[in-house]
Amino acid sequence: MENNLNIMIVSDEEALMSQLKTIAETKTSHVIGVRSNEAIREMNRELAHIVIFVQTENDTSVEVVQMLKIINSNALILFIANETDFTLLRNMTRAGVDEFFVFPDESSLFSSRFPNIVKSYSAKKVANEETVSTTFGRGRGKIISFYSGKGGSGCSLLASSFAQTMKLESSAEVILIDLNGQYGGVETLLSIESNRSLADLLPVIEELNESHIRNVAQTEEFSKMEVLISPCDPEILETLNDEFVAKLLRTCRRSFDYVVVDLPTAINELVVTAMEESDKIYYVLTPDTPSLKIMKQYEELSERLGLVLTSRMEIALNKLSKDYEVKQKDLINVLRYPVIASIRQDTKGLQPYVNQGQPVRKQTNERKIIPFAKDIRKFARQVAKQ
Structure with a gap:
């Protein structure tokens, strides 16, 4: 055989x-x-x-x-x-x-x-x-989605920092897509100001190509990765459908090595389509009981929706700290999916970057980076080896 x-x-x-x-x-x-x-x-x-x-x-x-x-x-x-x-x-x-x-x-x-x-x-x-x-596989970039069923887990921060680090740490072509349609958020974390959003691709979606995407995308100042900003408008969001998301992701897959997608908490047809198109889904989990319960509910919902998570979903543990009663070793024993990353709680080091809207990395070979950035770098290098 x-x-x-x-x-x-x-x-x-x-x-x-x-x-x-x-x-x-x-x-x-x-x-x-x-x-x-x-x-x-x-x-x-x-x-x-x-x-x-x-x-x-x-x-x-x-x-x-x-x-x-x-x-x-x-x-x-x-x-x-x-x-x-x-x-x-x-x-x-x-x-x-x-x-x-x-x-x-x-x-x-x-x-x-x-x-x-x-x-x-x-x-x-x-x-x-x-x-x-x-x-074989030419034009087959990898689609990586970051998702969490619980708000405040740090999903957008992880997605943007991961994408920027992948670009800094390699010669790969990387694009970050923000699908948080109602409020957005990625542009604030990366200090990007623009009136253009991924919704501007709607008129050309039938003949969408790399040139269209690069004309609408914004280039992040330090890493030079491409960023497709969310429209941040519920009315505009309603004009987008699952077919739009599917064609956008498929075109990006052919044009970029890594397509990093930041997904909103709410489950809708756009989110489900993005998950179906994804090669990997990194579920951002914080070490507390409510987060575990919500993740369990997400697993059950995915099963009802026909989303195949086996071999595609991995856990990114975020905000790990000695102050939490739930420890990492306890989580590993109860989780059904492998843990791909462990990100430490780093409020003191991280907060100034978030408040100023600055990315945590600015150069390829920085000597002094905060613990959060070190963990993200380790995470990105591990994914790059897969």
């Missing part, structure tokens, strides 16, 4: 999905099945090497296949049509389809040819391992 290959089956028909899964699982154990409207999101989450795409009823096949090829230009795409159609064949070939089959007429042909198709692709992948290592 080619266990190093990921196969994604895209079909809106359950019966055909089951049939294709049975065939695919004979060659690899890494097989997932998704509906056509979820294919792009899943491809962004985890690259599929081979895609078996079943023709959709709403004529979106060409558009979706094109997007899949943009995300992973090396993907092998096998298209299954429901009837012989020369125009469709031509359009799908132009979109990037490698093999074209008609079901049910050619179902037996597909079954017999599939093992050889996988074997040939696998051999080609191994032969070009060095080239593949640099081209």
Whole structure:
């Protein structure tokens, strides 16, 4: 079995999905099945090497296949049509389809040819391992969301400090997106003044590209990272929807190495979409009982909403102090998710920066930095190694 290959089956028909899964699982154990409207999101989450795409009823096949090829230009795409159609064949070939089959007429042909198709692709992948290592996943930045169900946990401060540190500590392209739509906040922490916000991208969302994003984003003075500010207006926020957030994050993923998203406490369609698009969700947790209870409720809500947190969510412990009755070792014993960072309570060192609206880091190799900044630097370096 080619266990190093990921196969994604895209079909809106359950019966055909089951049939294709049975065939695919004979060659690899890494097989997932998704509906056509979820294919792009899943491809962004985890690259599929081979895609078996079943023709959709709403004529979106060409558009979706094109997007899949943009995300992973090396993907092998096998298209299954429901009837012989020369125009469709031509359009799908132009979109990037490698093999074209008609079901049910050619179902037996597909079954017999599939093992050889996988074997040939696998051999080609191994032969070009060095080239593949640099081209596979090109344009696939990492989306990292910071979230806390409890207000006052320091989520925005952690998100902005983390993003700035990632930019200072590496040559990576980093963008910070503030989705705290009602009041914002990131611009105050970073001393950014501008009338432009991510809502200005709404008129061009259908053809959104890196140039549009950089024209609207603000450049943070010290680290030179890009920042997309929240509109800070409830009325403007209502004009944005989940599709806008999805397209914004996907475009940023293709243009930046790290996309850091600061999420508000309230759960709505924008927040859920951002979480679905995220590779990692860092839940900011303070060492107290109310925070633990709220996190438990968030886990239950996520399960009802169908949000997959396993392997994606990690805990960032914030405001750790000897004054708290709940200790870090106690938290680690009760938490279901791994702890990625431990940030000390540093009121004395941190407060002047917050009050003045100054970032905690200003240079790459600073000798004297406050304990909070040291912990964030350790956090960022650990994430960079993943």
